[in-house]
Amino acid sequence: MSKPGFTRADPDARRLSLMEATARVLARDGASGASVRAIALEAGISPGLVTHHFGGVDALIAATYAHVGEQVSAALDMAVRRAGNDPRARLMAYVTASFAPEIADRGLLATWTAFWGLVIARGEIAELHDAQYARYRDELEALLAGCGLRPTARRRATIAIAALVDGLWLELCLSPGVLDAEEARAIAETQIAALLAA
Amino acid sequence: MSKPGFTRADPDARRLSLMEATARVLARDGASGASVRAIALEAGISPGLVTHHFGGVDALIAATYAHVGEQVSAALDMAVRRAGNDPRARLMAYVTASFAPEIADRGLLATWTAFWGLVIARGEIAELHDAQYARYRDELEALLAGCGLRPTARRRATIAIAALVDGLWLELCLSPGVLDAEEARAIAETQIAALLAA
DNA sequence: TTGCTTGTTGTACGATCGTATAATAGGCTG
DNA sequence: CAGCCTATTATACGATCGTACAACAAGCAA
Secondary structure (H helix, E strand, C coil): CCCCCCCCCCHHHHHHHHHHHHHHHHHHHCHHHCCHHHHHHHHCCCCHHHHHHHCCHHHHHHHHHHHHHHHHHHHHHHHHHHCCCCHHHHHHHHHHHCCCCCCCCHHHHHHHHHHHHHHHHCHHHHHHHHHHHHHHHHHHHHHHHHCCCCHHHHHHHHHHHHHHHHHHHHHHHHCCCCCCHHHHHHHHHHHHHHHHHC | CCCCCCCCCCHHHHHHHHHHHHHHHHHHHCHHHCCHHHHHHHHCCCCHHHHHHHCCHHHHHHHHHHHHHHHHHHHHHHHHHHCCCCHHHHHHHHHHHCCCCCCCCHHHHHHHHHHHHHHHHCHHHHHHHHHHHHHHHHHHHHHHHHCCCCHHHHHHHHHHHHHHHHHHHHHHHHCCCCCCHHHHHHHHHHHHHHHHHC
16 A cells, blocks of 8 residues: 555546636636646646646636636525525525625636636637626526516616626725625615616 | 838837737737737837836736726716716716727727736736726716715715626627617616616 | 556647847937 | 937847647556
8 A cells, every 4th residue: 555646536526626726826816827837736736637638728717717607606596595485585695695705706806807818819718708697697587587577677677787796796806995795785785676666 | 311220219109109009919819918029019119118118018018007097088088078068968978988889899808807817916006996996986976976966875876887887898898799888878877867866 | 466548747849928138220419 | 420318129048838748657447
């Protein structure tokens, strides 16, 4: 029983740990610091594995974006499930969860920022963003439907709330001193109330 | 009268042309493509001039951000001035101008994205963002005051509208297919009406 | 145990990065 | 015209980039 020089991991597990390492590097050093070597060092493995498992750095960042998006989506869904059955409470839980410390996080913004940079530089990646954002909007629209908003008004209300939440989230990440999560929640609640009253 | 190998430009003019070249490169190739050599090539000068005039690439990008911010601010002010004297019309002109093709532009988003990346990687640059965004919010708040919004409600209304406009602008840049400038304007108008009615 | 598959490492290569530096030359001053 | 100032160029250097590739070894199958 000699100690092995390295452990042979399941490919999926290795891919997962690489994506998590990428997210950490992105959060710490920003997009320009997310090199293959830095990510491999963070994950505790050799740089060559990035090519082996993902074929390239762009693909790894794209996969990381998708993975982080899944996590965020899961966290929001969890918040909705915990909110009980009242439609209005469910909607507010969804929105409020976006301002929780784990979501309105500068590191998470770094992941998004890096990905937006890829969207611009390489057009084909834009489809990934569109798909992810469409799903986000669909969930929001379903919650709005539950609140009794009539179908013709749903589309614009969905876009409005999504934009408002995105803007509040962005400012919460970039300038935490300007407003806090509670105020963001209060602002969102006021606007949502106005939308549902119409 | 022999043709000169290069023209000796006024330092301020050269700095300006370098910032404009940086914005173009950022728009075309994204943050990762904005290297000293690429920018110098775009500006039609030698790479060494970047160091000479700005001392480094980060400073050039920061200066470009400030410059582009000035231009955007000027464009919004111009829209307000053209709107006449009606306070409500002035506010809507300010907001609507944010969705104009020159502002809701993917290239402009690239500049912002690159800068947000710097904000994360190098904390001292965050102050520049805070200052710029504070000025933006101040202008918005002044327009809201003109509409007769009582002082205690101004702060939150300002943040709400700023966030909404930012979110709409972001989505307009990233996924032009989802909504257009006119729909963004209509959504903003509805929300603003609700805020002013309260 | 033996053999095979393949995850993993380490190294190496060419390209490109940011920046420092010396030489060049435009353009104004006297 | 002579002379200075400095914007500008061209080159060079070390570091780091992404990726390719061959050798190694972990772990399962037989």
